[in-house]
Amino acid sequence: MTKNQVTPWEVKGNVDYEKLIEEFGIKPMEKLPEVFMKDHFFRRGIIFAQRDFGKIVEAIKKKKKIVMMTGLMPTGKFHLGHVIVAKQMIFYQKLGAKIYIAVADLEAYNARQINLKELRKNAIEQYLMNYAALGLDLKKCDIYFQSARSRDAKKSNAYYTLASNFSRYSTFNEFKAVYGEITPGKMNASLLQAADMFHAQLPEFEGKCEVFIPVGVDQDPHIRLARGMSQKMKDYEFSQIASTYHFFLPGLKNGKMSSSDQMSYIALTDSPKEVETKIKKYAFSGGRDTLEEHKKHGGNPDIDVSFQYLKFLFEPDDKKLDEIEKKYRNGEMTTGELKKITIDKINAFLKEHQKKRELAKKQIEKFLSKP
Amino acid sequence: MTKNQVTPWEVKGNVDYEKLIEEFGIKPMEKLPEVFMKDHFFRRGIIFAQRDFGKIVEAIKKKKKIVMMTGLMPTGKFHLGHVIVAKQMIFYQKLGAKIYIAVADLEAYNARQINLKELRKNAIEQYLMNYAALGLDLKKCDIYFQSARSRDAKKSNAYYTLASNFSRYSTFNEFKAVYGEITPGKMNASLLQAADMFHAQLPEFEGKCEVFIPVGVDQDPHIRLARGMSQKMKDYEFSQIASTYHFFLPGLKNGKMSSSDQMSYIALTDSPKEVETKIKKYAFSGGRDTLEEHKKHGGNPDIDVSFQYLKFLFEPDDKKLDEIEKKYRNGEMTTGELKKITIDKINAFLKEHQKKRELAKKQIEKFLSKP
Numbered sequence: 001m002t003k004n005q006v007t008p009w010e011v012k013g014n015v016d017y018e019k020l021i022e023e024f025g026i027k028p029m030e031k032l033p034e035v036f037m038k039d040h041f042f043r044r045g046i047i048f049a050q051r052d053f054g055k056i057v058e059a060i061k062k063k064k065k066i067v068m069m070t071g072l073m074p075t076g077k078f079h080l081g082h083v084i085v086a087k088q089m090i091f092y093q094k095l096g097a098k099i100y101i102a103v104a105d106l107e108a109y110n111a112r113q114i115n116l117k118e119l120r121k122n123a124i125e126q127y128l129m130n131y132a133a134l135g136l137d138l139k140k141c142d143i144y145f146q147s148a149r150s151r152d153a154k155k156s157n158a159y160y161t162l163a164s165n166f167s168r169y170s171t172f173n174e175f176k177a178v179y180g181e182i183t184p185g186k187m188n189a190s191l192l193q194a195a196d197m198f199h200a201q202l203p204e205f206e207g208k209c210e211v212f213i214p215v216g217v218d219q220d221p222h223i224r225l226a227r228g229m230s231q232k233m234k235d236y237e238f239s240q241i242a243s244t245y246h247f248f249l250p251g252l253k254n255g256k257m258s259s260s261d262q263m264s265y266i267a268l269t270d271s272p273k274e275v276e277t278k279i280k281k282y283a284f285s286g287g288r289d290t291l292e293e294h295k296k297h298g299g300n301p302d303i304d305v306s307f308q309y310l311k312f313l314f315e316p317d318d319k320k321l322d323e324i325e326k327k328y329r330n331g332e333m334t335t336g337e338l339k340k341i342t343i344d345k346i347n348a349f350l351k352e353h354q355k356k357r358e359l360a361k362k363q364i365e366k367f368l369s370k371p
Numbered sequence: 372m373t374k375n376q377v378t379p380w381e382v383k384g385n386v387d388y389e390k391l392i393e394e395f396g397i398k399p400m401e402k403l404p405e406v407f408m409k410d411h412f413f414r415r416g417i418i419f420a421q422r423d424f425g426k427i428v429e430a431i432k433k434k435k436k437i438v439m440m441t442g443l444m445p446t447g448k449f450h451l452g453h454v455i456v457a458k459q460m461i462f463y464q465k466l467g468a469k470i471y472i473a474v475a476d477l478e479a480y481n482a483r484q485i486n487l488k489e490l491r492k493n494a495i496e497q498y499l500m501n502y503a504a505l506g507l508d509l510k511k512c513d514i515y516f517q518s519a520r521s522r523d524a525k526k527s528n529a530y531y532t533l534a535s536n537f538s539r540y541s542t543f544n545e546f547k548a549v550y551g552e553i554t555p556g557k558m559n560a561s562l563l564q565a566a567d568m569f570h571a572q573l574p575e576f577e578g579k580c581e582v583f584i585p586v587g588v589d590q591d592p593h594i595r596l597a598r599g600m601s602q603k604m605k606d607y608e609f610s611q612i613a614s615t616y617h618f619f620l621p622g623l624k625n626g627k628m629s630s631s632d633q634m635s636y637i638a639l640t641d642s643p644k645e646v647e648t649k650i651k652k653y654a655f656s657g658g659r660d661t662l663e664e665h666k667k668h669g670g671n672p673d674i675d676v677s678f679q680y681l682k683f684l685f686e687p688d689d690k691k692l693d694e695i696e697k698k699y700r701n702g703e704m705t706t707g708e709l710k711k712i713t714i715d716k717i718n719a720f721l722k723e724h725q726k727k728r729e730l731a732k733k734q735i736e737k738f739l740s741k742p
Binding site: 106109110115116146147148149150151152153154155156157160161164165167168170171172175182183184185187188189191192235 | 477480481486487519521522523524525527531535536541543553554556558559560563606
């Protein structure tokens with residue numbers, strides 16, 4: 001299977017990826033060193049575009065200090081969609097990157113009617129525990145809550161000061177371009193988010209260094225906004241942030257996988273029965289209406305959610321994936337058979353994962369900066 | 372001289388004090404205990420209005436914990452106008468209040484093209500040194516820079532989190548009502564300012580207690596905004612902030628005393644010669660055009676800047692002030708004579724003050740939370 005054989009933007013009709021690339025200067029991935037090609041996200045074009053990522057590749061080659069920055073919104077359940085970023089954290093951690101993880105609890109507090117304690121609990125039980133179980137070494141990460149950047153006051157003061165200072169270098173029109181309807185809460189969240197992206201480079205943290213942020217392409221406006229503000233900020237010495245863009249893992253019904261719609265996602269805490277029901281009942285199929293037609297004309301794996309789950313997460317072997325794709329496309333494999341493979345793969349993964357999750361439970365609290 | 376004999380709002384035509392009182396629920400001062408009446412600001416009605424100040428008076432009577440909160444904008448020179456708030460800090464400190472002083476360096480950074488280091492230097496050399504020289508015991512105050520709330524990370528995190536959380540409880544229209552043209556920088560400054568007003572009551576600081584803020588009446592919109600936001604904030608336990616309102620010390624030319632207009636103020640670092648020149652040349656006079664007319668019809672002390680300086684700051688003895696007023700009003704005392712008295716009084720004060728300021732210089736740095 002070659003890199004661009006499947007173009008998942010057809011799968012997700014509401015994002016015009018090509019337009020994004022043309023208008024906003026996002027560029028296709030350039031040729032990457034071998035180590036990247038061992039990762040199927042790169043190999044299969046799931047991570048498909050970038051901004052300034054060349055300097056990150058250079059820094060990795062030269063073993064320079066790099067920071068991968070990411071954030072999480074501590075609401076809802078951790079689902080398969082979240083695994084896409086988690087896997088990248090683990091990949092880059094192994095390459096020597098320091099991983100910064102911002103728990104956006106202040107942003108969540110402003111946007112939703114939840115208090116900071118609940119948000120904290122959810123961040124730990126849903127997100128951090130699953131990261132650890134997936135293989136992220138939390139001890140080597142810098143994980144923080146926006147409401148409590150650090151146990152070191154110098155670091156906290158520097159972080160919040162940076163967020164405040166970004167406000168001098170922004171206009172309401174810039175915020176409106178990103179958020180549409182803008183409120184004080186959203187504006188404030190956006191300033192904190194810019195600080196999340198840039199503060200690793202402050203002298204109180206890592207000092208000037210290369211920072212990159214892997215995101216879904218819908219997150220690019222936030223990155224553009226922060227890049228723009230940072231360019232006007234002459235009294236800070238920042239290297240511009242780099243970024244990569246991946247496709248979304250489609251939701252079961254082939255829309256967005258959303259924490260607020262239970263029937264759109266598979267959570268990492270789902271039972272085997274739940275997984276089976278969800279895939280059988282809800283997973284959008286690229287198969288034909290009748291078995292006869294399917295055998296005759298074949299199915300369409302490009303829009304088949306089960307197939308996409310195998311491609312994104314559960315079939316790392318390209319040959320096996322190719323075979324499934326071929327058989328499904330030419331009608332040899334039925335939707336039921338494809339779904340069966342996917343259900344088994346997901347359940348085998350979840351069985352192992354849920355064991356690891358229990359083990360991670362006990363170790364986790366101490367790695368966090370207490371509020 | 373009775374309390375309302377002089378109505379300085381005639382002196383400063385651009386503020387309609389009565390309208391402010393009628394529209395925004397500010398109330399005239401109520402009868403105060405004897406200890407307040409020993410202070411000429413209260414006795415002479417220079418502090419003329421309040422909001423919820425009754426509970427502060429009660430707390431003082433019952434020797435409960437109270438916090439006086441104030442802020443300073445660390446730009447420009449410290450001048451006579453600033454002495455009005457400084458004197459109140461000293462007054463309330465002696466009554467047992469804890470004094471919180473916010474150096475609004477982040478606000479200044481957002482509003483003006485100055486960097487944080489310069490702002491810090493100016494805050495210390497102009498403001499804090501003069502406070503100390505005037506008699507404020509800095510050791511007993513909680514003085515902080517917005518850019519570095521505390522050396523204790525728990526305190527810093529709680530303060531900045533509060534500022535961020537206020538954004539959930541505000542709308543752009545509320546900000547516009549206060550600021551007119553609103554920018555991200557101003558909005559951000561306003562959130563920090565609300566945190567300045569309320570954070571003393573957080574468990575990380577004093578816990579729930581009575582806090583009051585003495586301000587010039589033009590500052591009331593900021594207080595209204597912060598009060599309004601705090602009322603919607605159900606997950607914090609705050610006692611509503613109280614406030615008092617004082618008249619401005621008029622500038623030399625009878626407008627506003629402004630740091631950005633050198634010929635409007637007398638700085639506390641001015642030389643005797645500068646003071647003499649400024650009063651003689653620029654101080655707006657309530658005298659008549661000719662000596663003859665003055666002797667015949669008398670001068671108007673209500674609009675005479677020299678007389679106002681005596682009343683606000685330099686003649687604490689009511690009898691002596693009454694005598695000067697009477698003589699000036701009936702023409703016995705000329706403008707030249709009145710100005711001579713004022714120049715001598717100011718220069719006597721500044722001579723002593725500047726000595727004390729030198730002494731304060733060495734002691735000051737250590738009381739500050741380092742950035």
